[in-house]
Amino acid sequence: DVKVTQSSRYLVKRTGEKVFLECVQDMDHENMFWYRQDPGLGLRLIYFSYDVKMKEKGDIPEGYSVSREKKERFSLILESASTNQTSMYLCASSFSGKYNEQFFGPGTRLTVL
Amino acid sequence: LAKTTQPISMDSYEGQEVNITCSHNNIATNDYITWYQQFPSQGPRFIIQGYKTKVTNEVASLFIPADRKSSTLSLPRVSLSDTAVYYCLVGGDTNAGKSTFGDGTTLTVKP
Numbered sequence: 001d002v003k004v005t006q007s008s009r010y011l012v013k014r015t016g017e018k019v020f021l022e023c024v025q026d027m028d029h030e031n032m033f034w035y036r037q038d039p040g041l042g043l044r045l046i047y048f049s050y051d052v053k054m055k056e057k058g059d060i061p062e063g064y065s066v067s068r069e070k071k072e073r074f075s076l077i078l079e080s081a082s083t084n085q086t087s088m089y090l091c092a093s094s095f096s097g098k099y100n101e102q103f104f105g106p107g108t109r110l111t112v113l
Numbered sequence: 114l115a116k117t118t119q120p121i122s123m124d125s126y127e128g129q130e131v132n133i134t135c136s137h138n139n140i141a142t143n144d145y146i147t148w149y150q151q152f153p154s155q156g157p158r159f160i161i162q163g164y165k166t167k168v169t170n171e172v173a174s175l176f177i178p179a180d181r182k183s184s185t186l187s188l189p190r191v192s193l194s195d196t197a198v199y200y201c202l203v204g205g206d207t208n209a210g211k212s213t214f215g216d217g218t219t220l221t222v223k224p
Contacts, residue, residue, distance in 0.1 A: 004156070035214075042215060043217075044214075090156050092156070097206055099145075100204060104156025106154075
């Protein structure tokens with residue numbers, strides 16, 4: 001069974017803090033993704049990585065950065081958290097050549113106070 | 114960039130067939146159409162994927178007309194446990210990072 005795990009299910013941070021969200025997959029997938037999900041807005045892609053140290057911006061990269069130093073791990077970084085980044089964050093992974101067959105983690109609900 | 118449009122919500126009763134349509138007028142030649150199911154407090158789960166015509170698996174069927182500007186997810190004989198949000202995703206490896214999820218359709222199955 002493919003497993004995508006995220007470091008926290010719930011996280012509460014203060015405005016201005018640096019926040020790290022970690023994602024690990026155990027299926028040797030080349031592609032990894034970070035999405036945020038907000039009521040009425042569906043899933044929006046923040047960043048996508050197709051290989052170690054490679055990344056591409058998604059629809060809403062502003063205010064976020066990512067790091068992929070190892071194939072199995074993809075980190076989302078909020079350099080200075082703001083209240084409008086309060087959201088559900090979902091990580092996913094897929095094989096190269098099977099971009100659309102994404103396996104999702106359980107999500108991290110981040111609240112920025 | 115293929116923007117997708119889905120109905121916001123649908124209601125059904127147990128045992129009925131449910132069809133959820135996704136519009137994607139700007140779909141690119143190499144794009145695939147994929148559907149996901151999401152329960153509360155969980156990440157989306159892959160259901161089915163297709164490129165054209167019809168695809169069927171043990172869970173659902175996917176109908177894609179010749180012009181590929183829309184697709185229909187068909188769930189046969191739904192049960193209460195099929196109550197979830199259903200998303201379509203249009204894209205593929207050739208425009209990686211540009212795939213677009215729809216806003217999702219909340220399906221409520223009633224007894």
